[in-house]
Amino acid sequence: MGVEKSSFGGLVFGAVFSLVAQAFWAYPLLIILFVLARWVTKKDDQFVGVLLKYLNEEHVYDALPRPSDFQKRPKGWGKGLPR
Numbered sequence: 531m532g533v534e535k536s537s538f539g540g541l542v543f544g545a546v547f548s549l550v551a552q553a554f555w556a557y558p559l560l561i562i563l564f565v566l567a568r569w570v571t572k573k574d575d576q577f578v579g580v581l582l583k584y585l586n587e588e589h590v591y592d593a594l595p596r597p598s599d600f601q602k603r604p605k606g607w608g609k610g611l612p613r
Contacts, residue, residue: 534578537567 531538541564548556570577 531568532571533564533567534571534575536582537571537578541567 533541541560544556544560544563548554548560567578574580
């Protein structure tokens with residue numbers, strides 16, 4: 531349907547849940563989310579996967595590293611990497 535499969539699964543889950551819960555107000559919201567997911571998939575088909583990886587590992591890819599982050603790393607971490 532032109533949407534990445536994990537976002538399509540989430541949309542189907544939301545549609546089934548709102549149908550069972552008789553929350554018919556959610557259908558316009560799901561249509562808007564579908565259009566948004568389709569637009570994002572056309573721009574970058576790996577966006578959802580990258581976003582989910584980032585959300586699981588956000589502590590690794592911190593934009594503003596703190597001194598406590600450096601103190602937690604083992605001695606020699608990152609040794610030999612080009613700068």
